Amino acid sequence: MSDQRGQFTTGPASGTALIAVAALGTVASATVVANEGVQQGWYALFFVVCIALGEVFRIRMPGGRDTAPIATAICLAYAMLPSIGGVPLTYTIPLVVSVTAVGSLTGAVFRLAGRRPIPLDDLARRLIIVACVAGTFRPFLESEWFGRQTTTVIALFMTVVVLVALVLDSVMAALVRAGTDRAPYSQAVIDEIRAMSAINAATGATAVLTALAAPSMGWIAVPIFTIPLALTQFSFRKYAHISSTYLQTIRALSRVTEVGGYTETGHARRVSRLAVSVGIEMGLSEREVRELEYAALMHDIGQLSLEEPIPGGSTLMTSSAAAREIAGLGSAVIKQTGVLDHVAEVVERQADAYYPGHGHHDDTIPIESRIIRACNDYDDLVGASLESDRMLHAVERLHLGITSEYDPRVVDTLTRIVKRRTGNL
């Protein structure tokens, strides 16, 4: 029961561990650089400035991931650059790491001045992948093999190295996310790669292009070759903005039932928050979680069509026929949008019992509906209360319904979350 399907989970400490590794690496590199002195200092300074500027143009991706593609691309280019404007670059891996760290932190300080947070784990991951790329690629630069290859082969080699590094980045990001969200690790990796592969492909391509063009073109290649990436970044910014506006609006509109006196204040939001926690912990994909959130926010919308509010707004107290009617009415409203068909289905089936009779369970009920059903009933019992007795009592009551109303796996996950909240786990 405790760990579904034996999935590997990580703890909240993984983010801290990652940052610690990056910090140690930075300190070690800085020590080496301090002993050896900075080779080709002007180029190092130039890249510090470019990375810092790129860091200022950080974006928030849909799904809330913070990233600075331009800065990452410039760091990766610097890690691979064989020469610049005809001058061979002879710097070592510790210098690459130090330049990345100094540039990133300088940019972060600017952000801090604008009162925007610094995503330390993102910087830590960047440092680690840049070190890996420099460590893989730079030893080849001096080898005899490198001199014999055509530029196309080198370009392909760079592409492979960068792509592997960016996949590594996603894997590490998933480690952190799985730790904080308590999502199963495998699902977190899939979500991460799905969400980041497009922007990472553009970042990687830009890094390779810059590293290929700068040897002949000189330093000007660095700003010029970020133009395509800036365009990509702009499109992501617009997309992320409309996505968050959408969610914000649905959150706000979910309050119409409260303002109308049909449901208790905060009910829709509490149910959606709890449902999202349950969904993530049960290993739903990011997209499913988002639809779950929408459905949970709007699950009572059908009550608007009622002449008179149900006393107290509780759907637990109403007959199952009435609850089913409300679900159907709500689903009809959502279906009208023409774009939220699955959300409508989830809302429609939220009132259905998981065991309609004789011990058969009904697997046609979407998992999201089962989650909303349990979370809704839980919230009807607990409300805004923070008393742990009341919370635990509510969970016990849900357990009584395990053989009739609820999906036992949902109730188990819900129980685990509630026990964690009350400090009993």
Add this chain to the structure above:
Amino acid sequence: MQALPMPARLFITAVVSSAIAVLGLAIPRVTDWGAVAVLLAVVVASEYLTLSLGRSVSGVQVSISVTAPMVIGAVFLLGPWGAAAVGAGCWLQFTRDTPLVKVLFNGAQVTLSGWLAGWIYLAFGGTAPIDSGAFPGVLIPITMVLVSYELINGAFVVGYISLANRVAPARVWRGMLAESALAYFAYNIFGLLLAVVWGAGVGPFSVVLLLVPLAVARWVFALFAREREAYEATIRSFIQAVETKDAYTRGHSERVAKASLMIGRTMNVRDDRLETLRFAGMLHDVGKLGVPTKVLQKAGKLTEEEFAAIQLHPVRGREITRELEFLGEAIIAIYHHHERIDGRGYPLGLVGDDIPEFARMIAVADAFDSMTTTRSYRGARSVDEAVEELIKWKGTQFDAEMVEAMIEALAAEPWQPTDTSALFVGPQNNVPNYASDDDDPTAAEVLASHRPSAENPRPAGEKSDNYSTGRRGESS
């Protein structure tokens, strides 16, 4: 095509035959056919790589294709003859609905633009393939190519449009420049990047590398467009859910949004604010959800409490929308859309210009739509009658300026009264109950005089005035 005037036909014939001649001369002169083939393939496939940037301010669909960057890349890499050969790829862009003349002309003008820009590049000391080690001196021929390609290309297109539609060339030119000249210029830099990387020895693989950020951007723009549509659809059906509580207001919110936009446009409200105004119009009655259905649908005289319940709806509307940062001004407009210029409105009894601009617009739009829609106690009034009513109440209920703007907008854009009488079957049908319908100016007058506080509206300076900031300035 048969409709094209004679000068346009001559122009097209001349352009197409010169392009064919240039192409004929180019074939023996092209040296690197491999490079031409790769770039040509991208041009032919460019339909799948076109980046749609959405609608511009004036409603023109702005999209940029990879054709120009490929031709410009060919200029830097192969010189005039190679650029002409790559540009001819436009003739192979098969699209279902583009007429043959357009395909022919477009291919010809791209071929000629690339060819001419190629000569300009050489004339200013450029070399093909580009010597990217020669920075920054090589910037002069590069800039010449980027600018001249855009100018030559623009001249061809302007010629075509002005001759085909018999419009003065200067007007077409201005329109095009305003649209997207800068975006195109920035985009053409891709051609330069391509030539540099290709010339550095990477070869055709550089096309792949360069197209990745573009393809990703294109994909994300498509996602964005879809998400925005979904968003609009969701808001719309929510509004419909609100309106089902109150049969005679079906479609009201969308029509109020439309009428508010008509007023806003006449008053030269900026585009981004118009969007907010539209949302304010759509959501202005969202607070009615907070009014018990039986009050909204009640036939006969309302009690004191029931009046109070109805008058709460702007407050409830603000409660619901308060957290939507992007709505900004709209939230204030929703809150104040039942204020009256003479101070006898609600919820605060603001007077004159203290009422936010958008609220004054929506008040007029709201009343106008309500009058031109069937109500349970009367049929829809004609537009003329409604306008008369607006004029009657301007200066007391309505801002005179907004009423004038509505009238002006109606002259340009006709309005169809909405007959919803089919929706009313039942006992409430013939009961005169305008008292609860406070969107109707006559009823609003009854309501205002009914209110105990109506006789002494609050003086302008007295109320808490968090709402009056940030709404002036733009319109003056």
